[in-house]
Amino acid sequence: MSKLRQMFLLTVVIGGAAFFTGPKIWPMGPDIPAPPASLLPAYIALAAIEALAFGFAVAFAVFGWPAVRDLRLGPRWLNKMLFVTLTWFLGNWWFHDNLHMHVGLDMHRLVYIEYGFHVSMLACALILVFSLTRLASHAEVRRDRPERLPQPFSERDIDATETVDYGQ
Secondary structure: OOHHHHHHHHHHHHHHHHHHHHHHHOOOOOOOOOOOOOOHHHHHHHHHHHHHHHHHHHHHHHHOHHHHHOOOOOOHHHHHHHHHHHHHHHHHHHHHHHHHHHHOOOHHHHHHHHHHHHHHHHHHHHHHHHHHHHHHHOOOOOOOOHHHOOOOOOHHHOOOOOOOOOOO
16 A cells, blocks of 8 residues: 555544544533534534544554655754654644644643644744755755756757747
């Protein structure tokens, strides 16, 4: 089975399990009102998307390291941090929303959730920006160094006997 199919299968299996077990792990808080019937499909769809994103985060954690490991970011710790960042960006939403529904309007516990998830996402954004900046600085082609730009044609690519009419 190809790695892509394995990732897809793992995403669906873990995502499906997350979708059905989320409310069991984190039951709805007592002060959370039930959504109107007209909005319930939207909430269910969002829960399914977040569960699948969590499933994909697990699949990425299992299969994605070689791709991130081989990036030329400089220090090895940056590759590891980028891997954790990408996994967290994909997978945290399932935890985040389920915890929101579980703690409800308990402001003491809610502030911990907000700080834990939002501050970690800001830190991940910094790591992502730093990683992409490092990756861009190691790129083969740089705009500020025209001497490194690839030449579109070499002399052997041009047949001197061939004529081209450019409509002149």
